[in-house]
Structures are given as C-alpha cells and as structure tokens.
Amino acid sequence: xxxxxxxxxxxxxxxxxxxxxxxxxxxxxxxxxxxxxxxxxxxxxxxxxxxxxxxxxxxxxxxxxxxxxxxxxxxxxxxxxxxxxxxxxxxxxxxxxxxxxxxxxxxxxxxxxxxxxxxxxxxxxxxxxxxxxxxxxxxxxxxxxxxxxxxxxxxxxxxxxxxxxxxxxxxxxxxxxxxxxxxxxxxxxxxxxxxxxxxxxxxxxxxxxxxxxxxxxxxxxxxxxxxxxxxxxxxxxxxxxxxxxxxxxxxxxxxxxxxxxxxxxxxxxxxxxxxxxxxxxxxxxxxxxxxxxxxxxxxxxxxxxxxxxxxxxxxxxxxxxxxxxx
Amino acid sequence: xxxxxxxxxxxxxxxxxxxxxxxxxxxxxxxxxxxxxxxxxxxxxxxxxxxxxxxxxxxxxxxxxxxxxxxxxxxxxxxxxxxxxxxxxxxxxxxxxxxxxxxxxxxxxxxxxxxxxxxxxxxxxxxxxxxxxxxxxxxxxxxxxxxxxxxxxxxxxxxxxxxxxxxxxxxxxxxxxxxxxxxxxxxxxxxxxxxxxxxxxxxxxxxxxxxxxxxxxxxxxxxxxxxxxxxxxxxxxxxxxxxxxxxxxxxxxxxxxxxxxxxxxxxxxxxxxxxxxxxxxxxxxxxxxxxxxxxxxxxxxxxxxxxxxxxxxxxxxxxxxxxxxxxxxxxxxxxxxxxxxxxxxxxxxxxxxxxxxxxxxxxxxxxxxxxxxxxxxxxxxxxxxxxxxxxxxxxxxxxxxxxxxxxxxxxxxxxxxxxxxxxxxxxxxxxxxx
Numbered sequence: 141x142x143x144x145x146x147x148x149x150x151x152x153x154x155x156x157x158x159x160x161x162x163x164x165x166x167x168x169x170x171x172x173x174x175x176x177x178x179x180x181x182x183x184x185x186x187x188x189x190x191x192x193x194x195x196x197x198x199x200x201x202x203x204x205x206x207x208x209x210x211x212x213x214x215x216x217x218x219x220x221x222x223x224x225x226x227x228x229x230x231x232x233x234x235x236x237x238x239x240x241x242x243x244x245x246x247x248x249x250x251x252x253x254x255x256x257x258x259x260x261x262x263x264x265x266x267x268x269x270x271x272x273x274x275x276x277x278x279x280x281x282x283x284x285x286x287x288x289x290x291x292x293x294x295x296x297x298x299x300x301x302x303x304x305x306x307x308x309x310x311x312x313x314x315x316x317x318x319x320x321x322x323x324x325x326x327x328x329x330x331x332x333x334x335x336x337x338x339x340x341x342x343x344x345x346x347x348x349x350x351x352x353x354x355x356x357x358x359x360x361x362x363x364x365x366x367x368x369x370x371x372x373x374x375x376x377x378x379x380x381x382x383x384x385x386x387x388x389x390x391x392x393x394x395x396x397x398x399x400x401x402x403x404x405x406x407x408x409x410x411x412x413x414x415x416x417x418x419x420x421x422x423x424x425x426x427x428x429x430x431x432x433x434x435x436x437x438x439x440x441x442x443x444x445x446x447x448x449x450x451x452x453x454x455x456x457x458x459x460x461x462x463x464x465x466x
Numbered sequence: 467x468x469x470x471x472x473x474x475x476x477x478x479x480x481x482x483x484x485x486x487x488x489x490x491x492x493x494x495x496x497x498x499x500x501x502x503x504x505x506x507x508x509x510x511x512x513x514x515x516x517x518x519x520x521x522x523x524x525x526x527x528x529x530x531x532x533x534x535x536x537x538x539x540x541x542x543x544x545x546x547x548x549x550x551x552x553x554x555x556x557x558x559x560x561x562x563x564x565x566x567x568x569x570x571x572x573x574x575x576x577x578x579x580x581x582x583x584x585x586x587x588x589x590x591x592x593x594x595x596x597x598x599x600x601x602x603x604x605x606x607x608x609x610x611x612x613x614x615x616x617x618x619x620x621x622x623x624x625x626x627x628x629x630x631x632x633x634x635x636x637x638x639x640x641x642x643x644x645x646x647x648x649x650x651x652x653x654x655x656x657x658x659x660x661x662x663x664x665x666x667x668x669x670x671x672x673x674x675x676x677x678x679x680x681x682x683x684x685x686x687x688x689x690x691x692x693x694x695x696x697x698x699x700x701x702x703x704x705x706x707x708x709x710x711x712x713x714x715x716x717x718x719x720x721x722x723x724x725x726x727x728x729x730x731x732x733x734x735x736x737x738x739x740x741x742x743x744x745x746x747x748x749x750x751x752x753x754x755x756x757x758x759x760x761x762x763x764x765x766x767x768x769x770x771x772x773x774x775x776x777x778x779x780x781x782x783x784x785x786x787x788x789x790x791x792x793x794x795x796x797x798x799x800x801x802x803x804x805x806x807x808x809x810x811x812x813x814x815x816x817x818x819x820x821x822x823x824x825x826x827x828x829x830x831x832x833x834x835x836x837x838x839x840x841x842x843x844x845x846x847x848x849x850x851x852x853x854x855x856x857x858x859x860x861x862x863x864x865x866x867x868x869x870x871x872x873x874x875x876x877x878x879x880x881x882x883x884x885x886x887x888x889x890x891x892x893x894x895x896x897x898x899x900x
Contacts, residue, residue: 212899214862215559216584222899235891238870303723304731317662317722324669325725327877410669413725414873429556430577430861433896 202445208438215432228439239440242417245331246447249338249418250399257339258391261346266376268347269354283348285341294408297337298324301409327415334409334416342398346391353387354380389455396451400444419444514798515545516787517561517570519554528818535814536805542798562586568793569802574608574784575853576695577861578618581788582611588789589615593800597807600826604851608784619807620786620825622815624748625841626676626854627765627780634661634739642766644777646684646712649769653719656742663719665741667727671869674876675855676781677745680768682709683779687772688850691779695859697897701890707882712771714879725873747783748841751821763837767844780848783857784825860896867892 175183209228213221232239264282268275285293300307301323308323309315323333357380365375403420406412412421419440426437516533520526526548533544547567549557554571561570562581572578581587594616598606601620609618635642638659643649653663668674683691686705693699694706721732721741733753735741744750745768754760767777787806793799805811812824813833820835823842831842845851856864871889875882 214899216563216586224899227895231892231895235888235895237874237888301726302731303726304734315723320723322723322726325723325727325877330726410726411671413669413671414870414877417870425866426862429865430558432559433862433866433899435899 205438205441206445208435209442210439211435213432213434215434221435224435228436229443231436232439232443236422238417238422241414242419242422243443243447245416245418246399246402248331249335249402250396252335253339253342253395253399254392257342258346258395260339261343262350264343264347265350265354266380268351279347279351282344284344286344286348288341290341290404291408293337293341294334294405297334297340297405298409301333324410325413325415327413330410330413330415334406337409338398338402338405342395345394349387349391349394350384353384357383389459393452393455400448400451419447511795511798512541513543513545514569514793514795514802515547515567516802517554517567517790518546518548519551519571521548521550521554524819525815528815531818532806532811532814535811536802539805540801542801544802562790566790568795568799569787569789571785572618572788573853573857574618574620574786575857576859577853577857578609578788579611580860582613582615582617586791587611587617588791588793589617590619590789590800590803591616593619593803593807596804600807600809600828602827602846604845604848605784605825605827608851608853609786618786618788619803620784621806621812622786622819622822623782623784623825623845623851624822625765625780625782625844626680626745626747627767627841627844629736629744629746629748629750629763629765630742631736631739631759631762632764633762634742640742643769644766645769646771650715650719652742653716657719662721662735662741663743664716664721665732665735665744666720666724667729667732668724668873668876669726669728671873672854672856673729673732673746674872675864675868676747677713678709678872679781679852679855680745681712681771682706683781683850683852684768684771684775684777685709685712687775688779688852691852692858695855697860697863697893701886701893706886710875710879710882710886713875714882717876717879725877747781748837749821751837760837765837765840778849780845780851781854782845782848782851783854784851786825863893863896867896 208221210223210225211221212224212228264278268279272278299305301309303309303320303322303324304315306315306323309321312321313319314321321329323329361379361383362375365379370378401420402418403424406416406418407421407424410416412418412425423437423440423444426433426440518526518529520529529546533546537543545567554561558572558581563586572581578587582589589611594606594609597619601609605620605623606616609616609620611617634640638655638661640652640655641648643652656663666673679691682694685708686694690699690705694701699705721727721735724732729746729750730753732741733744733746733750736744736750737754737756737759748765751760751763754763767780770776787803789799789803807826809824809826809829812826812829816822816824816829816838817833820838823834823838823845824831827846831839834842852858855868859868867889871885875885
C-alpha cells in the first residue's frame with residue numbers, strides 16, 4: 141500500500157508518507173460528486189481555521205513551554221535562549237524553598253474543596269430541591285459568589301481579614317498591639333483564611349451542579365422508594381445519590397481543575413506570600429514582570445502540566461472505557 | 467490519481483507543516499504585537515513620543531506641565547502614552563523589544579544598566595555634554611551604564627529615612643537617636659510609653675528590603691552593598707548574618723501583624739500618632755492628607771552602627787528618562803532630554819509633587835517645604851547614594867528570591883543560617899544565567 145502511493149505520487153517521495161494519507165486519497169473519490177468545490181473550500185475553512193487556532197493556541201504554546209523548560213531565557217531576543225538540560229528542574233526540586241510548599245498547598249486546596257464545600261453544596265441542593273419557600277432567593281444568594289469574579293472575591297475577603305480595620309479583627313478586638321491575629325500574613329493561618337473564601341464560592345458552584353443533577357432524577361424513583369417505606373435519608377443514600385453518578389464525575393473534575401488553577405483569589409489576597417504559595421503563582425512570579433526567568437517559570441508550568449495529566453488521563457481512560465462498553 | 471490528489475482540499479503533510487510553522491510564527495508574534503503601543507508612527511520632526519508610567523493623577527499632571535513648557539520653548543510636541551505604573555514595569559521587556567516610544571520613564575541603577583547592556587537603550591553622552599553641569603557627581607554616577615556611557619537623565623529623587631512626628635517626640639521628650647544603642651533604647655522607651663515604636667507593613671514585600679538596605683550599608687558600608695547586590699559578595703558572609711542579627715534585635719519593636727498590612731495602613735498609624743517611627747521613603751508624606759499633620763512630619767537618617775561608615779550613605783531612589791534603542795526623532799529626543807535635564811523642568815515637576823526633591827544641584831530650593839529642604843540637604847551631603855535593593859540588583863533575584871526570603875526571616879528570625887544558604891544557592895544559579 142505504502143509503496144503503491146509512493147510510486148504514484150513521486151513529488152511526495154521526499155517526505156516520508158504519512159499513515160492516514162492513503163485513506164485521504166481514497167475517501168474523497170466517493171465524495172467528489174457529492175461535494176462541489178465551494179463545499180470543499182467551506183469545509184476546509186470550517187475544519188482548518190479551528191484546527192490552526194487549536195494547534196497554535198494549545199499545542200504550539202504547550203510544546204513551546206515544555207521546550208523552554210529546558211532552557212534559560214530572559215525573554216529578550218531569541219538569541220539569548222540557552223540550553224540548560226535538566227538544571228531548571230534540579231534547582232526547582234532541591235533549591236527552591238517555595239516549590240514543595242506550593243505543591244502541598246495545591247493538594248490541600250483540592251482536599252479541602254472536596255471535603256467541605258462539595259458535600260455542603262450537595263446538602264443545600266437537596267434542601268432547595270424540596271421546593272421550599274423562597275427557594276429562588278436562596279439559590280440566588282448561594283450562587284452569587286460564583287458570578288462574582290474571583291479577583292473581586294479576593295479583594296472583598298482581604299478587607300474582611302485586614303489586621304487593622306478588617307471586620308473580623310474589629311469584632312473580636314484582635315487589632316490591638318499584642319493581640320494581633322494576622323489572617324493574611326501568618327503562614328499558619330492564611331491558607332485556611334483564603335480557603336474559607338474559596339469554599340464560600342465553591343459551595344454555590346457545587347450547589348448549582350447538584351441542583352441540575354437532582355432535577356434530572358426521575359420522580360417515580362422517589363415515589364417507589366417511599367412506597368417501600370424508606371425514610372428520607374435512606375431514599376437519598378440508596379436511591380438518589382447513586383443516580384447522581386454522572387454529576388459526581390463532573391463535580392470531581394471541576395474541583396480538581398479549581399484546585400490546580402487556583403490563582404486569582406490568592407494573588408489578590410496576598411500575592412502568594414509565605415503560607416499561601418501555589419504553583420500557578422510561582423509561574424507568574426517567575427515569568428511575568430521584570431524578572432523574566434522564562435525557562436525556570438516554564439519548568440514549574442511543566443510540573444503543573446504533569447500533575448494535571450496525571451489526574452486527567454485516568455479520568456479520560458475510564459470515560460472512554462465506559463463509552464466503549466456501552 | 468496525481469491530478470486528483472492535487473485538487474484535494476485536505477491539506478498535504480507538507481502544507482500542514484507549513485500551517486503549523488505559520489501558526490508558530492503567529493504565536494511568537496502575539497507577545498510582540500501586544501507590545502506595540504500606540505506610539506506615533508510618524509517620523510514627524512515636530513513630535514517626540516514618550517512612554518510614561520506616571521499613571522497617578524499628581525505625577526501625570528506634573529509631567530504634562532513639563533511637556534507643555536517644553537513645547538512652548540522648542541515647538542516640539544511630546545506625544546505621551548501613559549500606562550498603569552505597575553503594568554508598565556511588568557511589560558518593560560516586551561515593550562522595549564517591540565516598537566517602544568522614543569523616550570520612556572525609568573529608574574536609575576541596575577535596572578537601567580540592565581537594559582543598556584542588552585542594547586535596548588541608546589547612549590546619550592551628547593546630551594550630557596550640555597546638561598552635565600547641572601548635576602552633582604553622585605547623580606552622574608547613577609546615570610551611567612556599565613560601559614561608562616550615559617543612558618539616563620534623572621529628574622527627581624527622594625530619600626529613605628526614619629520618619630516621625632515632631633509633636634510626639636516633643637510630648638514624650640524623645641531625642642533623635644544617632645547611634646544604634648540610642649535607637650534601641652528609644653524603641654524600648656516608646657514601647658513602655660504605649661506607642662508602637664516602629665510602624666511596619668510588609669504585605670507588598672518590598673518595604674522589608676528598605677530596612678535591610680539601611681542596616682546593611684550602615685553596618686558594612688556602601689561598597690559591600692554594591693557587591694552584595696551585584697551578586698559578587700556571598701549571602702552566607704558573616705557580614706550579612708550580622709545585618710540580620712541587628713534586624714532581629716529591632717524586630718520586637720516592629721508593629722505586629724505586618725505581613726497582612728500595606729505600607730499605606732502602616733503609615734496611618736504614624737498619622738494617628740499610635741506609632742513613634744517609620745522606616746520608609748519620603749513618599750510616606752502622601753498619606754498625610756491634613757496640612758497640619760504634614761507640617762508635623764519630620765525625619766532623621768538611620769542611626770550609625772559602624773563608626774567606619776557613620777551615616778555617609780543615603781538610599782535615594784531616582785526616577786528619570788531613558789531613550790529607546792531606535793528613536794524615530796533623534797534630534798527632537800536630544801532637545802527634550804536637554805530640557806528635562808534643566809533645573810526649570812524639575813521645578814515644574816516639584817511644584818506639583820512635594821514629596822520628592824530635584825535631582826539637579828542647580829534647582830531653586832527656595833520654594834521647598836522644610837521637609838524637602840531637609841531631604842535635599844541629606845541627599846546632596848551624602849558620600850554615596852544607593853537606589854534600593856530591587857533597583858540595585860537583578861529584578862528576577864529580588865522578586866523571586868529576596869522578597870519571599872525576607873518575609874520568611876521576619877516570621878522566623880531564628881532560622882537565618884539555613885535561609886542565607888538557601889538565598890546563596892539560588893543567587894548563584896540566577897546570576898550564572900545570562
């Protein structure tokens with residue numbers, strides 16, 4: 141087959157023949173009569189433009205940052221790119237005092253989001269699903285933090301936590317010398333303080349996702365379960381929750397993504413000072429701005445990419461396996 | 467088969483690669499494109515374009531007045547492109563590589579020499595031939611690149627010092643300390659009197675660098691400051707350790723909860739007379755909105771620690787102008803810079819912003835406020851001028867290593883040794899690159 145194509149198109153001989161090429165050449169033969177030239181151009185554009193954009197904005201940038209992770213570059217002129225091999229990673233793993241705390245904080249971020257606001261969001265969704273009075277008002281109130289930009293959330297909470305004039309310290313009288321509670325600066329406190337803000341927002345997000353899932357639950361299931369004499373908790377545990385499986389998958393993925401991309405809230409809150417270092421903030425600090433340690437920052441970005449892949453690939457595999465078996 | 471394949475709409479492998487290459491170029495072009503400001507593309511001899519970081523109302527207006535005066539004098543208009551102060555700083559790399567304006571606002575020190583060494587700025591020795599007489603030697607030194615050529619025209623400067631309120635000192639009978647021991651004793655006394663001895667807020671991470679600088683050049687001298695900032699001296703040196711030991715002695719007298727406090731909030735404790743002193747630049751005056759309070763504000767130089775150096779060094783960050791690598795209107799640029807280097811231009815600026823002083827030694831000081839007069843005397847009397855840790859050293863080093871490291875020290879003063887060896891390891895790799 142391959143040799144066959146080679147002989148028939150000698151001008152392509154210089155380029156090694158690609159796998160799908162022979163297929164391409166045969167398929168259009170059948171379509172030639174169906175598609176006019178214009179159709180083909182239109183189709184070409186419709187498929188080509190998104191492909192080019194996708195390749196340029198996703199693949200080229202991702203691959204470029206992977207390549208840059210093995211170099212040292214100050215961002216000035218392409219001539220100053222210097223190959224340094226694994227140096228960036230070695231420095232990152234051994235010398236950077238902020239790297240391991242950042243990894244740890246990203247993990248804590250995920251664990252907290254999945255353990256506290258997610259079940260709480262589910263709880264709220266179940267309550268609101270019961271068509272209680274003012275259900276809409278509650279829904280809006282709980283969902284509002286999700287609508288607000290995270291940067292604004294960070295700004296608002298930073299005012300609440302301000303050591304001198306903040307709401308909390310003013311209420312509990314912790315803004316006098318000797319009694320300070322430094323919610324934003326104390327490395328033992330600030331991560332938890334900012335996680336409260338993140339949870340505040342995440343709860344609303346989870347609530348909406350679960351509410352949508354609950355609306356999709358067949359009411360006859362509830363009826364059947366109550367006819368069987370199950371109480372509310374038993375119905376939820378044995379009937380409703382298992383039917384929410386697809387929603388749970390979405391929730392899990394969304395929460396993982398939230399944990400990995402956590403950035404804006406913390407950046408506004410305290411710029412990722414000690415106690416709240418995050419991978420995303422380390423990347424920004426190294427690449428953006430005057431510092432321009434682009435190679436080094438890319439190395440951190442690669443670490444983040446590997447972590448994301450480690451989470452996403454098993455998910456994709458299980459999804460595809462399910463699809464295939466279905 | 468051949469003609470069929472040539473009429474195929476599906477991209478050939480080669481075409482696809484071409485497309486990828488084009489996309490890669492597109493991708494690479496994006497940061498450059500974003501750097502293209504709205505610079506005047508005309509090479510009109512009657513305009514000079516200028517990239518400005520003066521986005522705050524007061525300096526923006528002051529600069530506009532300078533340019534208006536320049537137009538009146540020379541007939542050349544200045545086309546100003548103002549960007550947000552921090553954004554300007556963060557984008558400076560791509561800005562200077564793209565199509566920068568003819569002239570741009572920048573800072574003296576390593577930050578200026580860095581771009582000069584990268585050939586992103588033009589030398590302006592011809593301008594200095596004319597304006598050289600207007601400036602003291604310390605300013606001339608600050609305006610030169612590592613190659614000895616001039617790259618910078620300073621406009622104004624301001625000192626870092628210890629700020630206090632005269633009325634508070636008078637009320638408690640405090641005296642301005644000139645030695646380290648007197649300073650520590652004063653802190654102790656203030657604490658006893660229920661004051662916060664030293665106001666402090668390090669949320670923005672740079673104020674701590676100011677305190678470090680002060681202790682460092684008082685203890686180890688100007689030359690050591692320069693060597694340390696240039697990455698030549700080791701951070702594990704006993705001299706650096708001594709700086710942190712002195713700082714640790716002062717820490718109990720710093721305001722609590724500083725990690726979450728901005729410098730503005732810390733300044734407010736000085737305004738409200740809850741704090742006795744504040745180590746900061748003279749821009750602290752901007753927080754004194756009440757005229758009576760501002761008149762009550764005073765400062766003194768950081769006390770002597772090592773008699774070999776006394777109080778001979780002043781930290782005086784200096785702002786001014788540089789010329790981009792290929793200005794479109796060379797003659798106009800030279801005229802503008804010559805004008806900016808005159809005392810007249812500086813006086814126009816100072817009229818609007820009284821928290822700074824003129825860089826020129828010829829500027830008329832009669833309209834200065836007492837605070838400005840004192841700042842001027844302090845700076846002109848200094849043997850050496852430093853800029854600031856992040857202006858005297860590599861910005862990548864100070865922002866990614868020193869800022870977090872100093873914050874770490876402030877939270878845990880006992881872990882200095884391991885902290886310093888960590889700084890030294892990171893410094894070596896950063897200064898080794900490019």
